[in-house]
Amino acid sequence: MKKIIQIPYILLILLGLSTACSNSGGEPSNSFDRQAMLQNFAQNLIKPAFGDLQSQVNALKAASDNFTQTVNVQNLTALQLAWENAYVSWQFANAYNFGPAGEEGIRKGLIEEIGTFPISGSKIEDAISNNNANFNDFNRDARGFLAVEYLIFDLENDNTSILTAFASQNRKDFLANAISNIKTRTDAVVSTWNNTYTTEFINNDGTDVGSSTSQLYNEFVRSFEALKNFKVGLPLGKRPGQTQTEPQLVEAYYSGKSLQMIENQFIAIQNIWYGKAKGGTDGIGFRDYLENVEGGNALISSTEAQLTVIQNTLDNIPNTPRFSAQISSNFTALDNLHTELQKHTRFFKSDMSSILGIAITFSSGDGD
Template sequence: MKTLKLMVAAFSAVFGMSASAASNQEIISHISYNVISATYVEFAHATVSLKQAVDIFVQNPNESTLAQAQAAWRGARMPWESSEAFLFGPVDSLGIDPMLDTWPLNKQDLDSVLAINTPITTDMIRGLGTNLQGFHTIEYLLFGDGIRTNSRPLSQFTQRHFEYLQAAAQLEMEYAVALANSWTTNYNPEDATTPGYSAIFAQPGANNPFYTSDAAVMEELVNGMIAIADEVANAKIAEPMGADISSANVGLIESPFSWNSLNDYTFNIRSIYSVYTGTYRTSKGPGIKAMVERHNPQLAQQIEQHILACMQLIQAIRPAGGGDMGQAIFTVDGRQRATQAIQALNQLQAVLETQVLPLVDKQ
């Protein structure tokens, strides 16, 4: 218990603690502009960096440029996974989520495309299924199959690997930039007169096309946190584990090729932390915690600590000898640590459902 408290303290120092009394409108405005929009803008910039790193690697393939491209993939993964507590608005209505991040990857069909002579372009990939583009296609091409190692040997790269990598990275960047633009500038690409979704989200009211009240926005935010807590616990972690070691399935793990799965899950819970505390990077302001504080300051603080503990418990799943989720689920102690994380996440989900969501109607 002492060790866990120290870990929580460390996370608190990194992400910051913020809890100040604020109105619902102040909470909504801050989260809209300084958490959600800021996350998507960072994500767009990160995909530009990924495209640039992929281009450099293709132009001069060596161990160093490959490592830089892999690092850029992980760098883009962080803000994307840190957005999953707010998978509403344009990311949903424009169908951007599946184009960016469908998994599992259809590896068999991808290998088939790589084996034929059809020209590889962004438009060609755009026309394929969502499980032949996006993050996990790029991941497989950069990192390999992830079975014994999380880095593809240079000798395995072909000209078509390079072409697919560049086209897929270009497409990923286009989707990410469109998503950022939808929040900052214009949420409906078919109507140039519409504002950025951040303005819509931040100004609920009778004339708002999506949110007629503060309560509607607050409910959207709390339900977003509930949904990702449930998904991480009961899909992303639990499903690959199976009922026992003999039924564990690496194919159900997100980001299995790069061994980045546990970071993905941690960033997912960080998205809860960002919405709850109003903290993203250096930006600090009121989050959902401020609403909880008006009713129960002690509960508000306990929930923040619980979120941080969940993040730490996810990281603790990692095998001591190295590896990631794909290795942990095949060991008894790794599965025990994963079960502890699942239990904590389910407790967090229950608290959000039973003690936070009802407060939305008490404003």
């Protein structure tokens, strides 16, 4: 009888021991240095991107000051070029809407504050004629880079009409204030990254919600989806309920630089995947992280195969005529781009978060 009583005890002790056993049988395998990855992102991708944006915005401001001082074609062309450079540099910074560039109170993410499109021409014109522009309210479609673009580019490349319009002091003021607003917001982000946030970002190296990896990952996916849904899908009339294509909804409609921006954002997204600096130096990125987890290699090869397909589809779209015009003249090529981006979504969205064990929401999961 005594022996029977002993059995459950022994079982229980065995169970307990089995945990202890792991100490002797263990060998390091699945170790990945997330901190090194975050370090690379901070030092070689994010900070340079915001830094670059800052200097381009400064150049934009200088060009604008020059232009409002002396309204002439030469200054306008310089301003347009400065805008293009600044907006290209924004494509490399627009995926990092967290931390200093994230939502806080009524301030939305940086991308909503300075990158909203399509803009509302009527809101902008109202604000100009009433001289009551407010760059901190809910009218995010009346400020930012694309509001500036609306003012300084003409759909028909008719610079003379722009020069005529800029006879108005209100218009000059609006332009100057819109650019100052972009500058204020960008400067704030850069300064926080330079002061305290870099260390905070690198040290917050877990995988829970709110960890740097999770925030970076979520914004990375959001950036990819924004590219697909808003830069390509919406003007192509891909939204349910749209009864036709709507070319006027493209990004950078007035300058016609839409395709260029799509291409640059796609490079920026791939840089995050590889952990590659804009200059080309390859560091630790999500790809390297995946190499170290269960199922990662299969995902890497399907992801990169599809990235190549997307690149080829992009390369098949000519630079002229402008993207918005090609929506009717070259629909199939653009539609292919949307299809291939769509096919890619799952690799970034669910497959990657699943095997990296990154938490997406705060809500509780099922317990054990």
